[in-house]
Amino acid sequence: MNDLVLSGQKKIAWAKRFMPVLTEIEKDFVEKQVFSGLKITVCIHLEAKTACFVKMLKNTGAIVTATGCNPLSTQDDVCEALRADGIRVCAKHGVSMEEYERHLEESLSDGPDLILDDGGDLTDIIHHKMPHLADNLIGGTEETTTGVNRLKNLAQKGEIKYPIIAANDAMMKFLFDNRYGTGQSVWDGINRTTNLVVAGKTVVIAGYGWCGRGAALRAKGLGAKVIITEIDEIKAIEAVMDGHTVMKMDDAAKLGDIFVTLTGCKDVITKEHFNVMKNGAVMANAGHFDVEINKNDLLSLSVSHEETRQNIETYALKNGNEIHLLAEGRLVNLAAGDGHPAEIMDMSFSVQALALRYLKEHKDELLPGMHYLPEEINRKIAKIKLQSLGAGLDELSPEQKSYYFCE
Numbered sequence: 355m356n357d358l359v360l361s362g363q364k365k366i367a368w369a370k371r372f373m374p375v376l377t378e379i380e381k382d383f384v385e386k387q388v389f390s391g392l393k394i395t396v397c398i399h400l401e402a403k404t405a406c407f408v409k410m411l412k413n414t415g416a417i418v419t420a421t422g423c424n425p426l427s428t429q430d431d432v433c434e435a436l437r438a439d440g441i442r443v444c445a446k447h448g449v450s451m452e453e454y455e456r457h458l459e460e461s462l463s464d465g466p467d468l469i470l471d472d473g474g475d476l477t478d479i480i481h482h483k484m485p486h487l488a489d490n491l492i493g494g495t496e497e498t499t500t501g502v503n504r505l506k507n508l509a510q511k512g513e514i515k516y517p518i519i520a521a522n523d524a525m526m527k528f529l530f531d532n533r534y535g536t537g538q539s540v541w542d543g544i545n546r547t548t549n550l551v552v553a554g555k556t557v558v559i560a561g562y563g564w565c566g567r568g569a570a571l572r573a574k575g576l577g578a579k580v581i582i583t584e585i586d587e588i589k590a591i592e593a594v595m596d597g598h599t600v601m602k603m604d605d606a607a608k609l610g611d612i613f614v615t616l617t618g619c620k621d622v623i624t625k626e627h628f629n630v631m632k633n634g635a636v637m638a639n640a641g642h643f644d645v646e647i648n649k650n651d652l653l654s655l656s657v658s659h660e661e662t663r664q665n666i667e668t669y670a671l672k673n674g675n676e677i678h679l680l681a682e683g684r685l686v687n688l689a690a691g692d693g694h695p696a697e698i699m700d701m702s703f704s705v706q707a708l709a710l711r712y713l714k715e716h717k718d719e720l721l722p723g724m725h726y727l728p729e730e731i732n733r734k735i736a737k738i739k740l741q742s743l744g745a746g747l748d749e750l751s752p753e754q755k756s757y758y759f760c761e
């Protein structure tokens with residue numbers, strides 16, 4: 355067995371130790387062979403936690419193909435470990451966008467019955483380049499906010515060709531993965547990449563959604579002064595009440611030492627902002643696509659740029675300042691770190707596993723379009739997680755119940 359396989363297997367085994375809900379669900383799924391004979395294509399960040407999920411699908415009888423949703427987050431040792439297990443993997447770390455798209459298309463070549471997408475690229479290919487695949491598809495799931503936003507757009511035009519569950523919008527996903535997972539892993543990625551201190555710095559977080567809230571909370575805990583930029587007035591007030599300062603990016607740009615974009619929107623930091631930033635400012639994106647920090651603008655304002663440390667490009671601006679962009683503006687926590695903690699992805703992948711089974715079991719009822727995971731499935735995951743944490747849950751007596759529910 356080669357070193358790459360061994361390294362991947364070790365990472366996977368470590369993650370699996372901290373995924374009790376997925377392990378519990380796996381026991382039941384394996385016994386019933388719930389995905390027996392079904393072809394499942396999984397397009398997601400290819401690292402150890404994902405591998406636990408992919409292996410689980412295989413153990414439940416599925417014929418699984420795995421591909422990455424971002425070439426910088428693909429870990430080659432994990433891919434090799436999966437290949438050693440007989441899983442088809444179409445991915446390689448750091449490939450060009452053309453190669454990345456070729457991998458996505460290759461991952462669909464066996465005509466899957468079910469797909470799991472993260473960010474909507476696979477769904478886009480099926481809808482616009484390979485529509486014939488939709489005929490065989492029982493359904494799909496979508497892992498992240500940006501992918502769900504793309505689905506909502508398709509849904510508005512009535513163009514979704516098969517049932518797709520917005521897994522991101524399940525409570526047991528976004529409340530934990532987006533908030534606490536991103537909240538922690540963004541700082542893990544930034545700290546590992548830069549080896550700088552956060553305490554005492556001014557951190558600007560763009561977007562106070564689920565991910566932004568988490569990243570801001572952790573920045574505060576690390577001792578930073580936190581500034582939030584938002585376009586939604588209600589979220590902006592929430593940020594104020596949470597103790598942060600809220601202002602426009604035009605003003606925040608002059609004050610920040612570290613910038614983190616988490617909006618799912620494009621052009622959040624652009625030309626006018628780079629020009630007024632402090633010398634030495636650090637910028638990282640953790641939104642799904644590398645469009646939040648405008649790299650063309652950055653290039654146009656620079657006299658030169660070079661890799662000054664792994665995953666850091668330093669731009670020397672015409673105004674004499676240097677600013678640093680982490681991970682080429684791609685998801686910093688996955689491109690420069692290992693992503694979310696295993697205990698968090700335990701819940702996200704349990705959502706995904708139960709969503710795929712739900713699609714299979716309800717295939718005759720579900721119409722093409724976007725669907726949500728039923729609440730009882732969220733509650734089932736929460737109960738198993740609580741049990742695994744040794745936490746107790748009170749139950750109401752009949753008297754309490756009738757009082758509480760005004761029966």
Ligand SMILES: NC(=O)c1ccc[n+]([C@@H]2O[C@H](COP(=O)([O-])OP(=O)(O)OC[C@H]3O[C@@H](n4cnc5c(N)ncnc54)[C@H](O)[C@@H]3O)[C@@H](O)[C@H]2O)c1
Pocket residue numbers: 498499500501528531532536560561562563564565566583584585586589616617618619621622640641642643685686687688
């Ligand atoms: N890095 C990760 O591991 C990770 C994990 C989950 C989600 N994501 C991605 O992060 C992004 C945010 O996800 P979320 O779940 O927090 O979404 P969300 O919809 O809950 O929050 C996004 C917030 O950004 C605000 N916003 C939009 N455009 C803005 C702009 N130009 N300036 C300032 N604020 C703006 C919105 O009002 C909203 O409050 C998405 O792209 C999502 O796919 C990344």
